[in-house]
Amino acid sequence: GDCAKGILVIQELDFSQTRYFVDHRRVCVIGGHGGQGITSFHSEPRKEFGGPDGGNGGDGGHVILKADQQIKSLASVLPLYRGFDGERGRSKNCYGANGGYTYIKVPVGTLVKEDGKIVSDLTQHGEEYVAAYGGTGGKGNQFFLSNENRAPMTATLGESGQKRVLYLELKTMAHAGLVGFPNAGKSSLLRAISNAKPAVAPYPFTTLNPHVGIVHYQDYEQVAVADVPGIIRGAHLNRGLGLAFLKHIEHCRFLLFVVDLSVSEPWIQLQDLKYELEQYEEGLSKRPHAVIGNKMDLPQSKANLLLLKERVEQRVIPLSALTGDNLEELLLHLRDMYDAYVTTEQSRRQNPVKW
Ligand SMILES: Nc1nc2c(ncn2[C@@H]2O[C@H](COP(=O)(O)OP(=O)(O)OP(=O)(O)O)[C@@H](O)[C@H]2O)c(=O)[nH]1
C-alpha cells in the first residue's frame, strides 16, 4: 500500500573517485607478456653432459572485464591496464609461472565497443569478457629435443600480449532522468528528493556532469534519479552541452520532464524538449515519462499551470523544489513508474536494474 511506499531515508551515492557519474570510458588494455623460455643443460656432479632442461616461460596474464553488481559507474575504470607478465622458464625443466589475471570491475549493463562495434554486452553479475589475452610463454630448449638434435641450443622468447583500445559504455545510468532546459530547477529538485548535492545557481549550465541521487522507499526499494545537464534547442545538433547529454538521457529507463512554470507558455518548453529527444533518437520522447511543473511558488505559475494542463495529455505534477511543496506526489508517482518498469522487465524475462 501507499504506506509501504513512504519515503524513509534518502542518500547520495558515494563515488569515491569523482563526485559525478561516469557512464563512458576509453580504456587501453594490454595482456601480460609471455615469459621467455631458457636454454639450459642438466648437470650432475661427475656427469659431464646431461640433456637439455631449459623450461618454458609462463603465459602472460589476461586482462578481463568483469560485471559486478556493487559497481555503479565507470568512474573507477583507469585509462590503461597492463596484464601481469609470465615468468621466465628455469633449469631442471621448471616452467615459469603464468601471469595472474587482471580484473577490471565494471557495472552490470556495460557495453564494450571496439572501432564502433559492440564486442560484448555484460548483462549478468559475474559475467566476464577477456579484453586482452596474455602472450604465450616461450619454449625452453628441452622442447626442441629430438632424435636429430640431442643438444638443442634454441629457446624462444614469450609473445607479447594482445593490445586493444576499447570503449566502455554504461547502458543504464539511472532509473529516472530529469530532463529540462537550463535553469528549470532539475538540480534543485534532485537536492530536494535525495541527499545528492549538485550545485544550484541562477544561471544556465550550472550542471556540467550528471549526478545520481537515490530515493529510498520504506520497503527497501531504491530508485536512482539522474540530474542531467540542461538541454537547449539544437542540442541534437550538438549545441549547448549537446549530444553527450542526450546520450545520458538515452540511458535512463524513464524520464521526468521538468518545466519552469514561471516562464510564459511553458508547453513550448515541453514541445522543444521532446523535439530534441526525438531528433536524437526516434522514440526517445515516448519513453515512459511524467511532466513536472516546477517553481509553483512564483506568482505567474498558477495561471501557467492551468494553461499547461489544457495543452498536454499526460499528468502534470505541480511542485516547488524550493519550498518542497507537493514533493510527495512526485515521489509516489516516481515509485509507480519504477514498479511499472520492474513489471515490464520481468514480463520480458529480463532482470530489472537494481541499485
Ligand atoms: N522560486 C523558485 N526557484 C527555483 C525553484 N527551483 C529552482 N529554482 C531556482 O532556479 C535556479 C536554477 O536552478 P537549478 O536547480 O540550478 O536549475 P537546473 O535545471 O539544474 O539548471 P542547469 O544545471 O543549468 O541545467 C536557481 O536559482 C534555483 O534556486 C523553485 O521551485 N522555485
Ligand SMILES: [Mg+2]
Ligand atoms: Mg543543474
